[in-house]
Amino acid sequence: MTELSATISSGDKAQTVLSSGKSYRKLAMPDLQWTPALEREMRPLYEKLANVIPSVEWPFHAPYIKAINDLKKERNAVILAHNYMTPEIFHGVADFMGDSLQLAQQAARVEADVIIQCGVHFMAETSKLLSPQKTVLIPDMDAGCSLASSITGADLRAMRAAYPGVPVVSYVNTSADVKAETDICCTSSNAVQVVESLGTDRVIFVPDEYLASYVQSQTDVQLIVWKGHCEVHERFTGEELRAYREADPSVKIIAHPECPPDVLAEADFTGSTAKMIDWVKTNEPPRVVMVTECSMADNVAAETPNVNFVRPCNLCPYMKRISLPKILDSLLEMKDEVVIDPMIAEKARRSVERMINLKS
Ligand code: SF4
Incomplete structure (x- = not known):
């Protein structure tokens, strides 16, 4: 998905114009000094995080946390943070935290004009699908996902052709292109329920081979699988x-x-x-x-x-591309905007909404 924006100046009022046509006033870089007053103001938050953030790092994080929280109000923005974000993001600046589905549902509910998605690209796309009128930004457009990039819309069309009539369930960890070729999405929470909701003997299940193997152990429906993997969990x-x-x-x-x-x-x-x-x-x-x-x-x-x-620690290199300085940059410059082709978005949205509307 491409991001198109331009900066125009009229007198001293520089504006960023996004590809959606919305324009936003450019904001000045805030003061990022670590001062005794800021130390006092941020102390209650640090006390909560002291066992997960070293004290030497706090003077770097705290000015960004303060600046981001102030700028959110000016932009009428909310920050959605995935559970894999680092603690200074998750506990410091996020308005809503959760897994990818919880965040997308939250995106649809919030009143804010701007959503900053602290997670990977497919999550920002899912938020945009469910909130087409809102401006959705991701602080780093290169925050991808090995699982989502393991399969394309063309791959899935070929699979459908090989198994005519067999419905497709896609994990939400997929691009909008793949979701557009999908009958219904699932998450790791509801995958068994989604598969069984289709009432068929066989289901195409993509892209995670290991999630498919887990689901297969819980259901009699035969799964036809794709061999994609999450490089962190594998x-x-x-x-x-x-x-x-x-x-x-x-x-x-x-x-x-x-x-x-x-x-x-x-x-x-x-x-x-x-x-x-x-x-x-x-x-x-x-x-x-x-x-x-x-x-x-x-x-x-x-x-x-x-x-x-x-902590048998495996870091996700894509999630770790999101940082406080990049979030601040997103708010200041209104970048990077997540844009989805309307034809793809309409079909992809259906597969996500069908899952959300499934009665539990
Ligand atoms: S943890 Fe795995 S599934 Fe999640 S974003 Fe990273 S690579 Fe993708």
Whole structure:
């Protein structure tokens, strides 16, 4: 998807004009000094984050957090942050946090004119699909996803041609092009329910091979799968988890269903990021191995001080492209705008809305 914007000046009032035709006043760079007054103002937030953000880093983060929160009001903007964002983003500037579906649903509900999506590109696209009238910005247009880029709309059309009449379920971790070729989307929370809702013996299920394998273990519907992988979750192994359990038999292992089957076989609980968070908050086990992206364990740790997290850490390089300086830049310059071809958007929106409208 392309981003087209231009800057025009009239007297001293520079404006950024987006491809949607909306224009926004350019804002001046705020003061980013670390002062004693700012230290006092931001102290309550730091106390919450002290166990996940080193004190030497705080004087760098705090001025950005303050500046971003001030600028959001000027822009009538909200920040949606995925669970994999770093703690200074997740707890410092986000208005809404969650998994990709929760964020997209929130995008549709909020009154704000501008949405800054702190996550990867397919998430920003999903927000735009559900909020076509709002300006959706992503702080780094190159924040992609190995899973989403494993399949294209053309790949899926070829698959449909090979299995005529078989309905298609796509994980939300896909581009709008793929969603446009899809009958109904799913998330890792509702994938089994979505597959069974179609009432068929067979379903094309793309793009995550491991999520498909997990779903297949829960249903009699035969899945025809695509062999896409999340490069973060596929790196975990059952062997490393067995080592954690041998070192401490009381440890609880919770894993995301994008992990390989030998990892899920070791897990005490398997669920989406939102369900993993609920599980930890509800059960508060003394020690948890959280088998997913590193920052999520940090974000949950900040809210559950009684739980000791073992972090078999795999960072998502795409999620980590989003930073406080880039978010500030987005707000100042109104970039990068997420734009979807209207023909594709209309079809893609249907597949997402069909999932949302599914009764649970
Ligand atoms: S964690 Fe995996 S699925 Fe999520 S954005 Fe990164 S590569 Fe994609």
